[in-house]
Amino acid sequence: xxxxxxxxxxxxKREKLFTxxxxxxxxxxxxxxxRRKLTALALVGPLLAFILIFxxxxxxxxxxxxxxxxxxxxxxxxxxxxxxxxxGQGLPNEAVFAALHADMIEDLDRPRREQTIGPLGIRxxxxxxxxxxxxxxxxxxxxxxxxxxxxxFMDAHRLWGQPELWRIIKREGRPLTLSYYVAATDxxxxxxxxxxxxxxxxxxxxxxxxxxxxxxxxxTFMTFALGFPIAYFLANMPMRYANLLMIAVLLPFWTSLLxxxxxxxxxxxxxxxxxELLVNIGLISDANRISMIYNQTGTIIAMxxxxxxxxxxxxxxxxxxxxxxxxxxAKSLGATPWTAFRRVYFPQxxxxxxxxxxxxxxxxxxxxxxxxxVGGQSGRMISNEIARHIQQSLNWGLAAALGTxxxxxxxxxxxxxxxxxxxxxxxxx
Amino acid sequence: MSxxxxxxxxxxxxxxxxxxxxxxxxxxxLNLSVARGEFLTMLGPSGSGKTxxxxxxxxxxxxxxxxxxxxxxxINSVPPHKRGIGMVFQNYALFPHMTVGENLSFPLEVRGLxxxxxxxxxxxxxxxxxxxxxxxxxxxxxxxGQQQRIALARALVFEPELVLMDEPLGALDKQLxxxxxxxxxxxxxxxxxxxxxxxxxxxxxLTMSDNVAVFDDGRIxxxxxxxxxxxxxxxxxxxxxxGENNTLNGIVKEIKGETCIVELDGGEVIDAKxxxxxxxxxxxxxxxxxxxxxxNKSRLDDDAHTIKAEVMEFIYMGDVFRTRLKVAGNENFIMxxxxxxxxxxxxxxxxxxxxxxxxxxxxxxxx
Numbered sequence: 119x120x121x122x123x124x125x126x127x128x129x130x131k132r133e134k135l136f137t138x139x140x141x142x143x144x145x146x147x148x149x150x151x152x153r154r155k156l157t158a159l160a161l162v163g164p165l166l167a168f169i170l171i172f173x174x175x176x177x178x179x180x181x182x183x184x185x186x187x188x189x190x191x192x193x194x195x196x197x198x199x200x201x202x203x204x205x206g207q208g209l210p211n212e213a214v215f216a217a218l219h220a221d222m223i224e225d226l227d228r229p230r231r232e233q234t235i236g237p238l239g240i241r242x243x244x245x246x247x248x249x250x251x252x253x254x255x256x257x258x259x260x261x262x263x264x265x266x267x268x269x270x271f272m273d274a275h276r277l278w279g280q281p282e283l284w285r286i287i288k289r290e291g292r293p294l295t296l297s298y299y300v301a302a303t304d305x306x307x308x309x310x311x312x313x314x315x316x317x318x319x320x321x322x323x324x325x326x327x328x329x330x331x332x333x334x335x336x337x338t339f340m341t342f343a344l345g346f347p348i349a350y351f352l353a354n355m356p357m358r359y360a361n362l363l364m365i366a367v368l369l370p371f372w373t374s375l376l377x378x379x380x381x382x383x384x385x386x387x388x389x390x391x392x393x394e395l396l397v398n399i400g401l402i403s404d405a406n407r408i409s410m411i412y413n414q415t416g417t418i419i420a421m422x423x424x425x426x427x428x429x430x431x432x433x434x435x436x437x438x439x440x441x442x443x444x445x446x447x448a449k450s451l452g453a454t455p456w457t458a459f460r461r462v463y464f465p466q467x468x469x470x471x472x473x474x475x476x477x478x479x480x481x482x483x484x485x486x487x488x489x490x491x492v493g494g495q496s497g498r499m500i501s502n503e504i505a506r507h508i509q510q511s512l513n514w515g516l517a518a519a520l521g522t523x524x525x526x527x528x529x530x531x532x533x534x535x536x537x538x539x540x541x542x543x544x545x546x547x
Numbered sequence: 548m549s550x551x552x553x554x555x556x557x558x559x560x561x562x563x564x565x566x567x568x569x570x571x572x573x574x575x576x577l578n579l580s581v582a583r584g585e586f587l588t589m590l591g592p593s594g595s596g597k598t599x600x601x602x603x604x605x606x607x608x609x610x611x612x613x614x615x616x617x618x619x620x621x622i623n624s625v626p627p628h629k630r631g632i633g634m635v636f637q638n639y640a641l642f643p644h645m646t647v648g649e650n651l652s653f654p655l656e657v658r659g660l661x662x663x664x665x666x667x668x669x670x671x672x673x674x675x676x677x678x679x680x681x682x683x684x685x686x687x688x689x690x691x692g693q694q695q696r697i698a699l700a701r702a703l704v705f706e707p708e709l710v711l712m713d714e715p716l717g718a719l720d721k722q723l724x725x726x727x728x729x730x731x732x733x734x735x736x737x738x739x740x741x742x743x744x745x746x747x748x749x750x751x752x753l754t755m756s757d758n759v760a761v762f763d764d765g766r767i768x769x770x771x772x773x774x775x776x777x778x779x780x781x782x783x784x785x786x787x788x789x790g791e792n793n794t795l796n797g798i799v800k801e802i803k804g805e806t807c808i809v810e811l812d813g814g815e816v817i818d819a820k821x822x823x824x825x826x827x828x829x830x831x832x833x834x835x836x837x838x839x840x841x842x843n844k845s846r847l848d849d850d851a852h853t854i855k856a857e858v859m860e861f862i863y864m865g866d867v868f869r870t871r872l873k874v875a876g877n878e879n880f881i882m883x884x885x886x887x888x889x890x891x892x893x894x895x896x897x898x899x900x901x902x903x904x905x906x907x908x909x910x911x912x913x914x
Contacts, residue, residue, distance in 0.1 A: 446607055447640035449627040451654035452705065458628075461653070465644045 177525070184518035187295035189241035190287060193234035194221045198291040201284070206311070210284055215267035222260045244513055245286045245297065252277040285309070298519035323503065323520065327527075330500040333417060334482040338429075340422040341478050342471065345429035349470075352430075353437035367430050370423060379491045382420050386411040386492075412494030420488045425481060429474035436470030472539050480528055500524055555619075556580030557741050558604065558709060563613035565599055573599050575765040577613070581743060581758075583708075586735050588744045590752040591762030592788070600762075601711050601745045606630050617709065628657075633702035633710040633740075637717055639694045641686035647673070647697050648682035654705040672704040673697075675734065692723045699731065703738065710735070712744045716751065728755050749789050753777065761785050782823055783914035786834040793835045793880050799824050799910065806905045808852075809833055813875040815854050818905035823912040830913040837869075837883040839907035842891065842899050853902040856880065858893040868892065872901070 135143040191198065196217035204210045225235050239253035252275040263270040271278040289311060290297060300306060300313055304321040308314045315321070348367065352360045370378065385391050393407045402408065410416060440463065448458035486501040493499070500520060507517035558581040565574035574596040581587045589597040602608040604615060606627030614621050622630055642650050648669055655665040673679045676696035686694055695715060702710055712731070716724045732755045735742045746752055752759045753773040760770045761784075769776060769785045780786035787794070797811040799821070807821040809831060819833045841847055859878060860871040867883050870893050874880040882901065884890055893899060 441638065441640070443636045443638060443640040444642060446605075446627070447634065447636055448642075448653070449607075450605055450630075450632060450634040450711075451657065451701065452628050452631065453653070453657045454628055455626075457657055462642050 180518045181522050181525075183514055184298050184522050185294050185296070186515070187241075187290060187293055187297075189234070189237040190291045191293055193225065193238040194218065194287065194291065196221050197287065201288045201291070204284070204288065206285055206288065207281070209268070209279065209281060212266055212268050214284075215271055215278075216265070218271065219260065219263055219267045222257055226257070226261065240512075241290070242283070242286060244301075244515070245290065246277075246283060248277060249283060249286075251275075252283070282309075285311070295515075298515040299523075301516055302519040302523060323500070326498070326500050326503055327523070329414075329498075330483055333414065333421075333497075333499060334479050336418055337421045337425060337482045338475050338479045340418065341426050341429035342475065344422065345426055345433055345474065346467075346471075349430050349433035349437055352434050353440075354442075364434070368427055371427055375424075375487060378424070379420065379488065382416070382423075382492055383411060386416060386419065411492050412497070414493070414497045416492040416494065417489045417497035417499070420492050421482055421485060424488060425478045428477045428481060432473035432477065433467065433470040436467055436473075440466050468539075472535070476532065476535060480532070483528060484524060557583040557585075557618055558743065559614075559616040560600070560604075561614045561616065563600070563603065563610045563615060565596070565603060565608065566611045572611075572765055574603075577765075577767065579760060579767060579770070581741060583741055584739050586732060586742045586744065586755060586757045588746060588752040588756035588759045589762055590746060590749060590759050590788075592747060595762040596765040597745050597760075597762040598713060601713055601743060604743060605632055605634055605711055631705075631707050631709075633705070633707035635698050635702045635710070635712040635715040637714045639686070639698040639715075641694055641697055641701070643686055645685075646682065647678070647684050647686065647689070650686070650697065651682075651701050651704045654701065658705060668704055668706075672700040675703070676700045676730075691719055692727065695719060695727060696730075699734070703734070703740070707740065709741045709743070712742065714746050715744075716746075716748075724751070731755065753789070761788060763788070779822075780834065780909065780911070783832050783834065783911045786909065786911060787914070791837050791881060791883075793837060793840070793874075793877070794914065795833050795835075795875055795877060795880075796913065797831060797833065799827050799829045799831055802827060807910055809910055811854075811875040815875050816852055817854055817908065818852050818903075819908040819910040820906050822909045824910050831910045832912065832914045833908050833910050835903055835908045837881040839903055840880075840882040840901055841903055842882065842884070842893075842901050844900065844902070847902045848904070851902050851905070853900045856882075856899050856901045858895050858897040858899060860895055861893050863892075872899075874901070 137143055137146045194217075197214060200214040200217040201210060204214065222235065225233055228234075235253060235257045239250035242249035242253060256271060256274045256278070259274050263274075268278075277283050285307075289307065297307075302323050304316050304324045305313050306316050352363055352367070355363075383390070387393070388407045388409060390411075392410065393402075396402045397404050397407065410419065444462050444466065445458050448462040449455065453461065483499075484501050485499065486505060489497050489499045490502050490505070493502070501524075504517045504520045504524070507513045507520070558579075560577045560579040563574060563577040564572055566572050577596075577600060579600075589600060591597045599608060603610050606622070606625065610623060615623060617630065617632075641647075642653070645653070651669045651672055652665050655668060660668070669682065670679065673682060676699055678693065678696050678700065681689065681693065681697070686697065689697065695718075698715065702712075715731075716727050719727060728751055731742075731744075744752075744755065753776070756773060758770060759773055759776050761768045761776065763784050769781050771779075776785065777790055780789060783794070786792050795809075795811055795817070797809040797817075799807055800810045800816070801808040802821050802824070805820060807819055807824065808816055809819050810816050817833065819831075824831050844853065847853070854874060856872040856874045858870060859873050862869040862871070866886055868886060868890065870882045870884065871878075872880040872882055
């Protein structure tokens with residue numbers, strides 16, 4: 119392209135452009151930007167890998183575990199095939215018992231690590247207590263069984279004579295299951311295989327979810343009610359004093375959780391500082407000491423304290439950016455100080471309230487350690503139940519189902535917030 | 548100093564003092580009277596106390612001592628929202644979560660006006676600033692100049708008798724600023740409102756105001772109409788602060804009525820008008836505007852003293868020539884001449900003789 123051409127007015131069509139040495143412009147641009155892209159990738163790469171391995175992957179694993187159901191399929195392939203024709207009424211026929219015998223004999227020949235009978239017993243026990251002992255007792259005797267196998271099995275354990283066990287084996291004999299979610303929503307299968315509500319005395323999780331939600335809302339509201347005036351106070355004071363006081367607000371971050379919790383126990387227990395004080399000054403009688411710990415009150419008090427900074431910080435940073443001239447303008451226009459606050463100042467703090475609220479609510483809905491330490495029975499939250507299933511009852515499928523429900527719940531709430539308020543209005547700092 | 552002693556103005560500051568820390572005074576003994584319908588500008592460098600005065604008048608700061616009267620009533624203890632003073636802020640302070648219409652509706656709502664009344668007044672105010680089509684926009688969707696107009700409309704919509712403006716044009720570019728200067732003065736005069744305007748821009752102050760109060764060091768240095776202020780500054784600070792100014796230092800040799808003779812530090816003798824000097828032998832700083840310096844001897848009085856000057860630099864500026872001279876040791880002495888056909892274009896190194904009318908050269912306090 120000659121100099122004269124280049125200086126002419128813009129070409130009518132978008133022609134392919136070239137650099138001075140003849141390489142296509144697009145290619146040259148790509149090459150020039152490659153280094154920058156590589157640098158960017160090198161900067162975010164480690165964190166990205168870390169998040170993928172230690173955050174995204176475990177969560178996916180957990181969600182998979184809530185529906186994964188390999189135990190029965192692996193242990194009893196022949197039995198399941200024979201059960202295919204069973205109508206679910208009465209006991210299955212002799213062929214099914216023979217197939218069960220064959221499955222269990224085969225399992226005995228496997229190396230110990232690959233044996234499937236143990237996991238089978240654990241899996242069936244989730245659905246029917248005593249199923250585990252039935253399986254293990256039978257498996258010890260199965261080598262000596264002779265036809266007719268149905269009698270031999272029923273002799274070994276009475277459970278083999280109950281149609282319920284067979285219905286469970288047939289229903290759960292597939293690679294994916296809903297049964298953990300059925301259990302996590304306080305429901306069960308009836309004899310016809312329909313999902314129905316559990317008897318009232320065995321319902322736990324739905325009310326626990328509700329309580330978790332209510333406690334989280336209460337804690338969010340408490341942090342707002344206590345944090346808003348403090349943030350306002352800090353935002354309207356000279357910077358050097360504000361920084362000093364901010365340290366006091368951040369103190370909960372800097373003390374060990376256990377130390378803080380111990381402090382709460384010292385303060386709040388029935389023989390604690392507050393109760394002793396109230397009794398000594400005669401406000402309450404010795405018999406009517408207030409229980410403020412190991413119940414919901416304890417959970418709310420302790421978690422409000424711990425989560426307060428998460429409310430104060432976004433509020434403070436939003437309030438700092440609101441110039442005093444807005445309130446002044448409102449007053450000069452004739453608004454009383456209260457009207458100026460309500461109609462001009464407060465609406466502008468909403469991004470901070472939203473950010474603080476979402477932060478505190480989401481953290482508290484999954485909070486574990488504080489409710490476990492000071493919550494007692496009535497202050498327990500859903501995370502404590504999940505932890506119990508992971509550490510004590512070892513029903514990881516149910517724990518995963520509860521965890522997935524919690525995760526989805528939080529995401530739905532976040533989505534709702536985004537629809538109603540707009541996530542882009544959040545200001546965290 | 549021409550501070551009025553009377554208390555019969557629409558806005559009166561009577562012996563007002565203000566201190567923030569109890570150790571230094573930001574405003575020292577302020578006396579000021581603004582007549583009804585007057586456009587008064589408080590002009591001064593930052594930290595001179597002009598904004599503090601405005602804030603005291605608006606009610607956001609309290610006077611440490613003295614009294615502020617509005618229409619004859621002391622307002623020291625009246626809270627801002629009961630003063631009924633319109634105010635335009637430096638950053639406009641339009642409420643970002645409200646539309647333009649809602650912003651304008653706000654002062655009417657808090658006054659309890661009905662919906663139809665409000666709409667009528669809002670439309671009138673918006674039309675006044677030629678923003679009638681923007682009622683449903685948010686402030687963030689407007690340009691700086693448009694926001695400025697809305698801020699003005701909002702300060703006027705409830706028909707206050709007094710409007711305060713705190714450097715309202717500071718954030719605009721030059722062209723828009725000049726346009727808005729004109730519009731604000733037009734509106735203020737059309738509506739007959741009293742305006743107190745704060746700025747540090749002297750051009751703004753000169754072009755807009757009926758009277759300008761020049762602030763420095765917590766005091767009003769001079770309060771006069773713009774032309775008096777420019778042509779007859781009463782002390783060195785005002786002379787330096789308003790417009791371009793040449794200064795020469797010397798000692799008063801002789802005073803006879805309206806003129807005096809000053810011997811400069813280099814020994815040269817010049818004519819001047821004694822303004823701030825009382826007796827012979829006093830040190831003085833004389834001040835001459837660049838456009839009043841004359842190099843053409845035929846335009847001067849016959850007995851006028853002239854003084855030698857060396858041309859340092861000649862700058863062609865189109866409508867004027869700007870010649871930098873070395874006069875009595877001062878290398879930054881500027882002479883401004885109109886670009887006329889017969890005007891001489893000096894070259895650096897030329898030796899010329901300059902002079903001036905004695906009335907244009909003011910002998911002021913030694914700066």
